[in-house]
Amino acid sequence: MSQAYQNILVAIDLSDESRLVLERAQEVAQRNQQAKVHVLHTLEPLGFAYGGDIPMDLTSIQEQLDEHARQRLSKLLEGIDIPAERQHILVGMPDTEAHRLAEELNIDLIVVGSHGRHGLQLLLGSVSSGVLHGAPCDVLAVRVGKKG
Template structure:
């Protein structure tokens, strides 16, 4: 029997890896039928604001507005690809826990499609990889996307330098 995913979660952080995960998630959702829901999420890591002495709510509002515009572009692209059941949220807190635990439980996620980390070994050791944490602790299936839609290796760091999504 073919596994059908009904609720796919895709974390979006503006990276090239997240872009690959999104594109593959759209294709998986299309193959799994109209009842499949594609839930996109952008997590604003609030810990990044803790060290700013003059914390300004306008800064958070600006980050949120930028995230919403980016997510609107992803929703538009998914609809143009033929999906109907798409939504997104902008969350605040620790990305690892929100993506691996909180949202899947809240949304009934049965598949998380996440981009492979771009961190090097030293960075992973010091701060840890969100992708690594999600694959290790999520209760649902996790697909780590490392290739493009043709299953060709993703661009190298040098090749994707300056990657920016065009909405």
């Protein structure tokens, strides 16, 4: 029999579907003697989005995006007891940051949302597929979106 999960990382994109992913992770945590749940949302660096070709300081815009993400995360977590120290908003590539944080926090399960389509990348989406490949632990893909 496998051992219980103790540290769960929920990687979300802050979409409406993220609530379902969070709820499923909470269910797993409850079945595993109240495992600690961490939530991760990753912001892509603005320099990546624009290829680094913009000759201006994007710091204030990045800070505004960070603040907006924190507000959205706070709203998404209403009624879910996850302390602030386990809420992570990082700047970087989602799969890379999920792997790094999983190792840093000794995570034994990463929970991500997936879409029910065909083929691994379509099934999981490119971010979820990236999290799966190279993850230092188990990955649970929660089906989200339209069914059928």
